[in-house]
Amino acid sequence: MIDALSYGFMQRALLAGVLVGLLCGVLGFFVVLKRLSFIGVGISHSALGGIALGVLLGIEPLFAAAVFSTAIAWAIGWLTRSGRLHEDTAIGILFSASMALGVALISLSKSYQVDLFGYLFGNILAVSPADLWLLSGIAFVVLALVGLLFKELLFIAFDEEVARASGLAVTRLYLLLLTCLALAVIAAIRVVGLVLVEALLVIPAAIGYQLTRGYRSMLLVSVASAVLAALAGLWISYAFDIAAGATIVLVLAAGFFVALAIARPLHRERART
Amino acid sequence: MNQSAQPIILARDLGIDIDGRPVLWNIDLSVQPGSFVGIIGPNGAGKTTLLRVLLGLIPVTHGTVSVFGRPPSDLGGRAREIGYVPQRPNFDPRFPVSVRDVVMMGCSASLGLLRSPRRADWEHVDTLIERVGLAGKHASRIGELSGGEQQRAFLARALCGRTRLLLLDEATTGLDLPAQHELYALLHRLRHEMNLTVLAVSHDLLELSGHADELACINGTTHIHGKPHTVLHSHELREAYRCEFDFLSKEATAEGTRR
Structure with missing residues (x-):
């Protein structure tokens, strides 16, 4: 593994793993507490429509996917907030329609089949310097926004009605959170692919939720789990020649079940004291 | 209570339609500074809708309503002077926030966007926690408190800004009798x-009548607004509830109106 670090592609893969772990660990905190995991699935799968559009129009596919997924996230938010549809129904419709659009557009371009696999299941070893710049930019913007608005977002996650009554611009903040979610999904597509990106948004925060009692420690455990899983997954995938994205997700899943096993006695112990 | 001062809440011929269906109509209500007004009425009478209108969460369809002299949707910074205690919220008991964190949420709007709480803000939160009788529970997870303690924490949250008007929506629902009494005594x-004006919604008219200065009975519209004793014995109350209150014995009334 140490030898491998001398390769540029491996250095970029490690940096991408750390950045995506940081980003998804932080956003996953809100995904789990605000119960946005199905929206996460909807946003990530809708990225396929954006990628296909990008290819067809000759635009950078991840850039097109960022715009497209953000639009889908807003559409889900608008349809739900305006009371026109239940959230799960809105997600079900837009997610499947976007994927169908992606598949239909891809079928028009016969030469596209090979790259598609990378977008669906990730190819962290193929992260280019340009991808890394895009990822760094997204990580900087999203983490800065979440950091600055953390207390408001936490209030909304806990009690949206009272947050609104106290004068917070809840709908705008919610749409901003969905936008950050869409951008994080795009950033993570290179690492684990759009099919598995949900795991990075949900599992690290779920580990934190199991093991901790306070939101600060939950956030810390969430970020640490995501970053460590990215690094460990990358190492295992290199050592055993397994697909990196899937390995990262499997490491996370194993971590979650360990956390679950530890958490029960831990909660019992706390209840006694 | 200062009867000559400008009312904190003033509604005139207020009407609210939701999805084209009238929910409230011809609502007249005046709440003076420093008073404790109870809103009573049967289930589905529109009590919570009225509170949500005052919070600016539902637009006015007819008539006028003002809070601190301005329409609720245009309160701006004055929204921070309203504290709101909702019906016992259905939150995840394992949500990882302490009593301190929950109370600090109430300060979010008055702190302003982008500003993190400072030491003085945390001291203010700690003082409020002690004032509502939760000393020693600062670090407890909110889901681990009893129902009565949780409502005290939510009351402290509602007082965390520059609160002058407190709106309570069925704040005692689900609490046992001693916890209800304790919450009202604390209030x-x-x-x-803190020189607060209080508007509390409850379906428990006997309990509320023992604590409020005035009661307003609504069922779609205002049926009667006056002193608790007058309202409890009025024909309009029976009309609003569409039943006779045989259970309102002299003893119950005396207990209910005891201050």
Whole structure:
């Protein structure tokens, strides 16, 4: 593994793993507490429509996917907030329609089949310097926004009605959170692919939720789990020649079940004291 | 209570339609500074809708309503002077926030966007926690408190800004009788100490009548607004509830109106 670090592609893969772990660990905190995991699935799968559009129009596919997924996230938010549809129904419709659009557009371009696999299941070893710049930019913007608005977002996650009554611009903040979610999904597509990106948004925060009692420690455990899983997954995938994205997700899943096993006695112990 | 001062809440011929269906109509309500007004009425009478209108969460369809002299949707910074205690919220009991964190949420709007709480803000939160009788529970997870303690924490959250008007929506629902009495006694003390105006919605008219200065009975529209004793014995109350209150014995009334 140490030898491998001398390769540029491996250095970029490690940096991408750390950045995506940081980003998804932080956003996953809100995904789990605000119960946005199905929206996460909807946003990530809708990225396929954006990628296909990008290819067809000759635009950078991840850039097109960022715009497209953000639009889908807003559409889900608008349809739900305006009371026109239940959230799960809105997600079900837009997610499947976007994927169908992606598949239909891809079928028009016969030469596209090979790259598609990378977008669906990730190819962290193929992260280019340009991808890394895009990822760094997204990580900087999203983490800065979440950091600055953390207390408001936490209030909304806990009690949206009272947050609104106290004068917070809840709908705008919610749409901003969905936008950050869409951008994080795009950033993570290179690492684990759009099919598995949900795991990075949900599992690290779920580990934190199991093991901790306070939101600060939950956030810390969430970020640490995501970053460590990215690094460990990358190492295992290199050592055993397994697909990196899937390995990262499997490491996370194993971590979650360990956390679950530890958490029960831990909660019992706390209840006694 | 200062009867000559400008009312904190003033509604005139207020009407609210939701999805084209009238929910409230011809609502007249005046709440003076420093008073404790109870809103009573049967289930589905529109009590919570009225509170949500006052919070600016539902637009007015007809008539006028003002809070601090301005329409609720245009309160701007004055929204921070309203504290709101909702019906016992259905939150995840394992949500990882302490009592301190929950109370600090109430300060979010008055702190302003982008500003993190400072030491003085945390000290203010700690003082409020002690004032509502939760000393020693600062670090407890909110889901681990009893129902009565949780409502005290939510009351402290509602007082965390520059609160002058407190709106309570069925704040005692689900609490046992001693916890209800304790919450109302606390409310009385805080009201005088912090010079608050209180508007509380409850379907428990006997309990509320024992604590409020005035009762307003609504069922779609205002049926009667006056002193608790007058309202409890009025024909309009029976009309609003569409039943006779045989259970309102002299003893119950005396207990209910005891201050």
